Amino acid sequence: MRGWSAVFYREILILKTKIFRQLASMSVMPLLYIVAFGYGLGNEMTVNGVPYLAFLIPGLAAMSSMIQGFNIASEINITRFYWRVFEEFQVAPIRSIAYVTGEVLFGVTRAAMGVGIITGLAWLFGIRLSYNFFFWLAMVMNAFLFASLAVSLAMLVRSHADQALLVNFVITPMGFLGGTFFPVEKMPHWVQILLEYLPITHAAKAMRAAALGNQPDPESYVVLGIMGVMFFVLAVICVSQAKD
């Protein structure tokens, strides 16, 4: 496992060089959703007896942890195809698992920053929720899972354009369909069955339950855990195979 901290440290150093840009960019999306969907649509609206904004914030946090965790794929892509720094990791005497661990932990760190911004914005808008251990546990598991998926896919794609396609066809639909903006229970039964297979559905459910002071369903954590391990193993395999 030697070397993971070097990979993580490098990412943190690079993040530091553009920290204000990153924080601003992480704030824009949730701010727009809170204003547009929260105030524009749902100031008076309730979902299952919960004010819509209180319903929305945990969903946005789940979506943000997914997007920020997955976004490391773009950074890896740039490192690999543009700056070619990825070769520096390949020639170093470290194992693939160390590289993946460093990158995934960075993905989780980014996700924590994104979710931190959302909880801060929610507080500013007067929305008080319970950000307890189970909320953050689901956030970390969700970010871990999507960061692992990001590393795998970054090794498989061959260009930046392919990367954009993945975001358009995988991440964006998941963000909208996985219970972020509306309760999955309102969807037709067959759609609900399909959505149960999406990790974001489980992350949103668990984070929302925890934030609203309810007991989250343990099944959500089990699903996130199993999928997280699967994607992490896949990432290690993909990095090991990433040779000419």
Added chain:
Amino acid sequence: MASREPKLAVELRNLTKRYRKVQALKRISLQVQEGELFAYLGPNGSGKTTTIRILVGLTKATSGDAFLNGYHVERDSIHAKRQCGYVPQSLNLDHELTVEQNLDIHGRLFNMSRRKRKNRIAYLLHYIGLADRARSPVKELSGGMRRRVMIARALLHEPRILFLDEPTVGLDPAIRRKIWALIKRIQMDGTTIFLTTHYIEEAEFLADRVAFLSQGELITIGQPQDLMDSLGKWALDTVENEQMKTFYFRSQEEARQHASVHPGPFSIRRVNLEDVFISLTGRKVA
């Protein structure tokens, strides 16, 4: 008293690499002794970079074996990687980070202690003449400076073998000579150097031995002077029917005599490694 047996730093045994329909390397076998400066010479696409990429663990060989200081590059890759430093052809530094930060990350990847990293970085920046640029972001450095930083990075963990892939490509002649002086100094400090180049004068000036590679095949290996002497000392370039022809002679006098009976323009010069390559392959190096 028995003399010390020279050790093998690099060994290739029937190394082959195939990319779909292209045979990039055809059963290459060679050995590089410890402390040697070995140049791999050939035109673009001849397989030079592929060989180095296999040796440093970036490319998988289709068949055959490669060893660094006795460690198999695939079966014992972690140990093999510890033996070598690698300077790729393309600049691969983090441009937003400082020179010091780029080197520090490398040291961490090689599990060097904080104190050792600090000392080595200070020493190497002085060694490459960039001590005053330690805190400069890489994006503010010239091409020659970046290349020197890459060399320093590759030397940070004190490798016994240094791989340089076209170390002076794209640099102006004055900077190129500075890099040559640095490479010579690194060899004199005891590091084995394996470099690829398509600059004839680079191989002639630097190398103890050269290997010619053409279309994935190893054509010949030898000391530059021996290879050149096998043709002669002097070359006479002539033009006949709009075709350039070169003749080789033991002495300048013989070349002059031949030129005097030859109609048309001519020039007499010393034989170089390019002549050897052309005589063996019928093709130019660059």
